[in-house]
Amino acid sequence: xxxxxxxxxxxxxxxxxxxxxxxxxxxxxxxxxxxxxxxxxxxxxxxxxxxxxxxxxxxxxxxxxxxxxxxxxxxxxxxxxxxxxxxxxxxxxxxxxxxxxxxxxxxxxxxxxxxxxxxxxxxxxxxxxxxxxxxxxxxxxxxxxxxxxxxxxxxxxxxxxxxxxxxxxxxxxxx
Amino acid sequence: xxxxxxxxxxxxxxxxxxxxxxxxxxxxxxxxxxxxxxxxxxxxxxxxxxxxxxxxxxxxxxxxxxxxxxxxxxxxxxxxxxxxxxxxxxxxxxxxxxxxxxxxxxxxxxxxxxxxxxxxxxxxxxxxxxxxxxxxxxxxx
Numbered sequence: 001x002x003x004x005x006x007x008x009x010x011x012x013x014x015x016x017x018x019x020x021x022x023x024x025x026x027x028x029x030x031x032x033x034x035x036x037x038x039x040x041x042x043x044x045x046x047x048x049x050x051x052x053x054x055x056x057x058x059x060x061x062x063x064x065x066x067x068x069x070x071x072x073x074x075x076x077x078x079x080x081x082x083x084x085x086x087x088x089x090x091x092x093x094x095x096x097x098x099x100x101x102x103x104x105x106x107x108x109x110x111x112x113x114x115x116x117x118x119x120x121x122x123x124x125x126x127x128x129x130x131x132x133x134x135x136x137x138x139x140x141x142x143x144x145x146x147x148x149x150x151x152x153x154x155x156x157x158x159x160x161x162x163x164x165x166x167x168x169x170x171x172x173x174x175x
Numbered sequence: 176x177x178x179x180x181x182x183x184x185x186x187x188x189x190x191x192x193x194x195x196x197x198x199x200x201x202x203x204x205x206x207x208x209x210x211x212x213x214x215x216x217x218x219x220x221x222x223x224x225x226x227x228x229x230x231x232x233x234x235x236x237x238x239x240x241x242x243x244x245x246x247x248x249x250x251x252x253x254x255x256x257x258x259x260x261x262x263x264x265x266x267x268x269x270x271x272x273x274x275x276x277x278x279x280x281x282x283x284x285x286x287x288x289x290x291x292x293x294x295x296x297x298x299x300x301x302x303x304x305x306x307x308x309x310x311x312x313x314x315x316x
Binding site for chain 1: 226227228229230231266267268288289290291292
């Protein structure tokens with residue numbers, strides 16, 4: 001009888017360690033840091049078409065420390081089951097000038113509580129130029145690190161795009 | 176499942192002016208489940224909580240009126256006129272309205288909200304005691 005009780009106690013102790021570890025993993029993944037596999041040509045040359053594993057941190061958008069130039073993972077406003085990776089070009093209150101598909105220039109002010117996102121590869125990117133500014137609440141995290149597939153021990157930081165390239169297609173200024 | 180403190184649509188406005196309505200501030204405690212949002216099993220008439228598209232830190236509670244592709248007819252400004260407008264809810268979006276349309280800031284003000292902003296579906300009232308039970312369906316006007 002005593003033997004079964006000891007075995008049961010040990011089993012519960014070991015199970016609780018596993019449960020605690022899973023809880024810790026879940027909290028870290030949901031609120032601190034998670035990884036994501038992103039693919040598609042809309043973020044060339046920053047991210048590859050064939051796919052990149054990136055680290056996404058989920059803390060910045062909760063404390064409001066996101067700004068222009070940040071790469072973010074957002075829930076797509078067109079298809080809620082998909083997440084897309086784009087760059088924040090303008091925050092609320094900024095004025096954005098962009099070229100629409102028919103090569104005319106349009107200008108608007110980003111409304112309150114919204115952000116303007118664009119892909120780095122403007123020719124094939126479906127972004128705010130198509131569906132408008134997105135609510136800040138759709139942002140899931142900020143991409144800050146890329147894990148290279150070729151050599152797993154070589155890491156590179158995601159570069160900040162030169163704003164001169166953006167100037168041709170998009171003006172950003174505070175009103 | 177989680178409990179949360181929310182303010183129902185009408186007193187949210189009343190709370191801004193405590194000198195007028197000192198005694199009509201009350202809050203509802205609702206039970207909210209997140210599974211319906213993930214599986215997509217929402218129907219018009221459900222009470223949902225969502226992140227406000229204008230103030231991202233605020234969570235608001237409204238009733239789901241239309242899913243994507245639905246045609247929604249709404250009263251534009253019920254305090255001043257009876258003018259109605261009909262729109263089709265765009266893809267990936269939902270139309271939400273408060274039950275007390277005279278005093279509610281909802282999709283009639285900020286438009287259809289993306290589905291990704293929905294956080295949960297409220298299905299049970301815990302407080303106040305007299306309302307304990309499942310949430311009432313939309314009152315017929």
